[in-house]
Amino acid sequence: MTEPTDSTPLARPRRRRVIQAAALTAGAVALPLTAAGGTATAAPAPQFLHGVASGDPLPDGILLWTRVTPAPEAVPGSGAGPDTDVRWELATDRNFTTIAASGTVTASAASDHTVKADVRGLRADTAYWYRFTAGGATSPVGRTRTAPPADAHVPHLRLGVASCANWEAGYFSAYRHLAARGDLDAFLFLGDYIYEYKTGEFCARGTVVRPHAPAHEILDLADYRTRHGRYKTDPDLQALHAAVPTIAIWDDHEFANDAWSGGAQNHTPGTEGNWTDRVAAAKQAYFEWMPVRPSIAGTTYRRLRYGKLADLHLLDLRSYRSQQAKVGSGDIDSADRTMTGRAQLDWLKSGLAASDTTWRLIGNEVMISPVAFLSLPDYLLRPLAQLLGLPSEGLAVNPDQWDGYTHDRRELLGHLKANAIGNTVFLTGDIHSAWASDVPYEAATYPGSGSAAVEFTVTSVTSDNVDDFLKVAPHTLSLLAVGAIEAANPHIKWVDLDSHGYGVLDVTPDQVQMDYYVLSDRTRQDATTQWARSYRSRTGTQQVERVWSPVR
Structure with missing residues (x-):
């Protein structure tokens, strides 16, 4: 041959x-x-x-x-x-x-x-x-x-999509299955490529499948380098990187949990040093160990293009954001707080307005679709709160997502509406669960108020999700939470709180389709994969709809 x-x-x-x-x-x-x-x-x-x-x-x-x-x-x-x-x-x-x-x-x-x-x-x-x-x-x-050339009429783009790969929680079989496809143009990673925790602090239902190196929480440059080095020994990760080019952004765990511009939930200045020094070390190790070009002032926000078919706006939602607001404080809607920082938001808005491609794809660390909750029993509320960052004493918004920075979201979605910018697709990771959603201009009046964009959120490669926190079989108790979420949020078309896996995004001039795949068992090196669901958005609609088979 x-x-x-x-x-x-x-x-x-x-x-x-x-x-x-x-x-x-x-x-x-x-x-x-x-x-x-x-x-x-x-x-x-x-x-x-x-x-x-x-x-x-x-x-x-x-x-x-x-x-x-x-x-x-x-x-x-x-x-x-x-x-x-x-x-x-x-x-x-x-x-x-x-x-x-x-x-x-x-x-x-x-x-x-x-x-x-x-x-x-x-x-x-x-x-x-x-x-x-x-x-x-x-x-x-x-x-x-x-x-492709910037002016080329590209008929097709296919991306493997993943996020949240915790070494201690399992094997990276998702990467092996993506590498074996042979039909991907690139691999898009949406954050949490590594995790900063010490051994045993965040693993598979409390069980370490394979230990971190170093064993302690990573704090300085040597630590971050060592942790990246351990990850890069994984054969499935190596196979995927060798098979296709990577396009990556970071989220919080490349630094520390719930990071913001001046600190993080998982950083104690008194005992863990200066936050600025820790961030500098994390960023240096990241750019040393990842096939990523540092763009603006050493961040990951940048823009790539695939001919006239799609441009890809890649965000950095950790380096500039204000501290997460306390739920109920009234600060969530404050114009003085930001998710993106002024310069990055202006860059994104101008790029979207100037785009001449059919599709505008946005690599987005945390969910932009609003999520409201109905009452849930305590045994479901607590693991859901742990996963989504909610206060355990009651249901509320997730202040780490765009729900906690509504002024920036309102400005961005208003910009899409004022400039009649359509075919915008947010591609998101972070919350260890899979979602397919419309992004409404106003959630309270949806669908009458219309949809500004669509959002496809992929689940974790290995990191714990709701059934893992509950330590029950997948798709049993968590289905009550799914029902509550979908009932309270008609713009959310599908939620899977339990699976581990990845997505495959297929882009043509007529539609964007996300195929969701799930792993049989993240704790086994020989885990199999199977297709779970597919959702698409047809050009000009700004809405998702279910599709009954994956793109072949």
């Missing part, structure tokens, strides 16, 4: 490249993987133990990433190990017979021996293979793809 090169512009990925994806998956796993920092204790130097990745595709460029372990002592976060020259190569074929670009970068302890190459001058909408070499060692091979 002759291997296709896919080097012709506008040749979209063939559907279900199972053989190709399986080969990438096999090639992405680097062994051995055992030590606390994610490296082997007596490994020969150098080695590529943390896989390869690409990200942020542009029509003429792609970002390449890897980490080299130049010596056994150079474990993540150690600050040890010599400077090492790392050569990268980008080719139009898997055998690297036609090199499109190459170069050399230096891995040093100053960057935790991670390296990036921001490669430009490439052909648009073209598949490439890439690898790294150092001291005679060769990395796994990755496959990536540049974005």
Whole structure:
């Protein structure tokens, strides 16, 4: 069988490249993987133990990433190990017979021996293979793809979508299944790529499936580097990063739970140091270890484009936000408080108004759809409150979501209405549950007041959800909470509070469809996956509707 090169512009990925994806998956796993920092204790130097990745595709460029372990002592976060020259190569074929670009970068302890190459001058909408070499060692091979030209009439875009991957709560089987599809243009990660907790504090129904490194809560640069390093040893994560380019934003757990611009719920200044120092360490480690371009002042808000089909506005809803309001304080509606910060909100509004694509996709950390609640018995209220961040003594809004920052939400949705901006889709993670919703201009008068946009929220890869907090079988007691939520919120068309999994977003000029997939058991490395539900929004409607089969 002759291997296709896919080097012709506008040749979209063939559907279900199972053989190709399986080969990438096999090639992405680097062994051995055992030590606390994610490296082997007596490994020969150098080695590529943390896989390869690409990200942020542009029509003429792609970002390449890897980490080299130049010596056994150079474990993540150690600050040890010599400077090492790392050569990268980008080719139009898997055998690297036609090199499109190459170069050399230096891995040093100053960057935790991670390296990036921001490669430009490439052909648009073209598949490439890439690898790294150092001291005679060769990395796994990755496959990536540049974005289409900005003015191209793109017929199709498909994204794998995930969030909330807690190492201690299970295995990353979701990533393995996404990698094996072979039909994705990119992997969109919506936050909580790592978790900051100490071992045993937040795991699978109170059980540690596999321990964190380091074992304590991460606070300084060495800690954050070590935690990222542990995550990057996961073979399923490595397989997905090697299979498709990644587009990622952060949420709170890349820093600390319920982070805001001046602190976090899970940060105690007296015993855990200065918040500004902790954030600086977390951001440095994130940009070292993730295939992401830092954009504006070291944040993740930025914009990517897929021809005339869709642009993707990626938000940072942690770096600029005001502290979460206390429910009942009256501060939730205050114009003095912000979710986005003035500069980012203006950037988003201007970008949406100037967009000439069919669809406007927004990578959004926390739910923008309003959620009101009816009375629930205490045994359901408490786990739901824990999951959604509600006060346990009574039902209220979630102050960590857009519900806690209604002035910014009102301004943004009003901007969509005033400028007749349609086909806007919020893509959201954070709350370990799956939702399909219209985003109403005014929830109290919906559907009469109309819908400004739609929102697809994906569940967690592994992090606990309602049935886990209750320690009951999925879709049993939680169905009462689902019924209460849907009864009180007619704009919310579907809720799944119990499953773990991922989404696949399919975009065409006619519609956007989210296919929701669930895992059989997050605590098993061999977990299977199955399709659960699908919802779509047809162009011009600003509404979601159920679809009875996934896009193939």
